[in-house]
Amino acid sequence: MQMVTRLFVSFALIGLAAYGGGLVTIPLIQHEIVDNRNWLNLAEMAQIVAIAQMTPGPIAINAATFTGFRLAGVVGAAVATLAVVLPSISVLGLLTPLLERAGQSRHVQKLRQGIQIGVLSLILFAVWSYGRGVIAAWPDMLLAGASFLFLVLFEARLHPIVVILAGGVVGLVVF
Amino acid sequence: MTSTRHQEQPSGAPKRERGPLAKLDDGAKNPVSLAQLFWVFFRIGLFTLGGGLAMATVMRHELVLRRRWIEDAEFMAQMSTATVVPGAIAVNMAYLQGRRLRGRAGAAAAILGTVLPSFCVILLLAWIGLPYFKHPRVAAFLKGCVVAVAGQLAFAGFTFGKRLLCDGRNIVVCLAGLTVVGVLPVHPVWAILVAGGLGYWICRGDTPSDRLDDRG
Numbered sequence: 001m002q003m004v005t006r007l008f009v010s011f012a013l014i015g016l017a018a019y020g021g022g023l024v025t026i027p028l029i030q031h032e033i034v035d036n037r038n039w040l041n042l043a044e045m046a047q048i049v050a051i052a053q054m055t056p057g058p059i060a061i062n063a064a065t066f067t068g069f070r071l072a073g074v075v076g077a078a079v080a081t082l083a084v085v086l087p088s089i090s091v092l093g094l095l096t097p098l099l100e101r102a103g104q105s106r107h108v109q110k111l112r113q114g115i116q117i118g119v120l121s122l123i124l125f126a127v128w129s130y131g132r133g134v135i136a137a138w139p140d141m142l143l144a145g146a147s148f149l150f151l152v153l154f155e156a157r158l159h160p161i162v163v164i165l166a167g168g169v170v171g172l173v174v175f
Numbered sequence: 176m177t178s179t180r181h182q183e184q185p186s187g188a189p190k191r192e193r194g195p196l197a198k199l200d201d202g203a204k205n206p207v208s209l210a211q212l213f214w215v216f217f218r219i220g221l222f223t224l225g226g227g228l229a230m231a232t233v234m235r236h237e238l239v240l241r242r243r244w245i246e247d248a249e250f251m252a253q254m255s256t257a258t259v260v261p262g263a264i265a266v267n268m269a270y271l272q273g274r275r276l277r278g279r280a281g282a283a284a285a286i287l288g289t290v291l292p293s294f295c296v297i298l299l300l301a302w303i304g305l306p307y308f309k310h311p312r313v314a315a316f317l318k319g320c321v322v323a324v325a326g327q328l329a330f331a332g333f334t335f336g337k338r339l340l341c342d343g344r345n346i347v348v349c350l351a352g353l354t355v356v357g358v359l360p361v362h363p364v365w366a367i368l369v370a371g372g373l374g375y376w377i378c379r380g381d382t383p384s385d386r387l388d389d390r391g
Binding site for chain 2: 015016017018019025051052053054055056057058059060061062065066069070074077078081084085087088089091092093095096099107110111112113114115116117118119120121122123124125126127128130131134135140143144145146147148149150151152155156159160161163164165166167168169170171172174175
């Protein structure tokens with residue numbers, strides 16, 4: 001029971017401190033789970049990161065479910081997952097009415113455009129850092145380029161998951 | 176406010192979105208059921224590898240291109256809110272969309288839909304699947320998928336960039352953000368704060384997203 005409570009607190013903290021997408025969140029999770037709590041060792045953490053990236057869904061959720069299950073079974077998984085989602089819901093629940101009221105203001109709109117461009121910078125940087133991590137040789141580069149091209153060419157007609165699965169099939173043949 | 180929204184488009188703006196997206200499925204006119212919300216976000220949760228920013232591509236496909244629940248510009252505005260607020264971007268997006276279309280219950284349905292696929296997949300994997308995960312064929316398939324996700328991320332950058340980098344000042348802001356996230360040893364959220372501040376200072380703030388807010 002104590003473990004479940006501690007899981008809840010840890011993952012609520014992770015949920016509260018996680019900004020800017022899953023890849024950014026990984027060091028944060030590592031800090032809390034490996035360094036602070038000693039719940040997992042580094043090798044297990046690396047395994048979680050690999051699994052979180054190769055399974056569907058947000059990385060923070062995947063990490064929470066996996067760690068929770070490791071430490072306290074299905075209940076732990078459910079509690080950790082709930083805990084990591086809860087800060088989002090609370091903050092947005094408080095913020096949404098304010099945003100709706102302030103959204104018309106010229107100042108907010110100017111600020112918002114800057115923030116959108118900031119998100120674009122984050123995405124562009126994610127392309128670089130993620131690409132550097134997974135693209136090791138020419139076939140990888142070709143596959144990533146082909147996936148990008150297919151998405152651009154068949155924007156609305158081709159579901160992105162089709163491109164990803166096709167990448168997997170190519171991987172079966174090539175790797 | 177303005178009835179001639181389309182005529183205000185700067186000539187450089189992409190024209191493609193205009194035709195198919197002219198008619199929006201507005202929550203008020205054509206209510207989306209909770210089951211539908213759950214199902215769409217379940218698909219988004221299930222069909223995304225690589226975390227929140229890669230999810231932008233899948234989400235845009237499901238919400239903007241396929242179902243027309245939201246316009247491109249407003250989608251990007253929501254993406255920025257979802258990124259600045261704590262928590263997983265996908266969960267934040269689910270909340271914002273769900274709440275916009277069906278209030279609090281909609282937000283709950285959308286979040287449940289986003290989280291459930293990861294939860295089930297991870298549980299299955301942790302329970303029985305780990306040995307299979309390391310099988311060479313499975314590993315090769317997953318590696319192909321993970322590499323293709325890099326293309327998907329690049330595509331998310333492409334769609335955002337096409338709309339936002341139409342102005343020299345915006346490009347300056349973007350480069351400043353890139354410098355912060357790529358060069359300086361600080362938390363990436365600073366890139367968003369710096370870009371937000373700089374954008375406030377130098378941008379004119381009249382991208383298509385602003386006009387969308389005038390819809391009233």
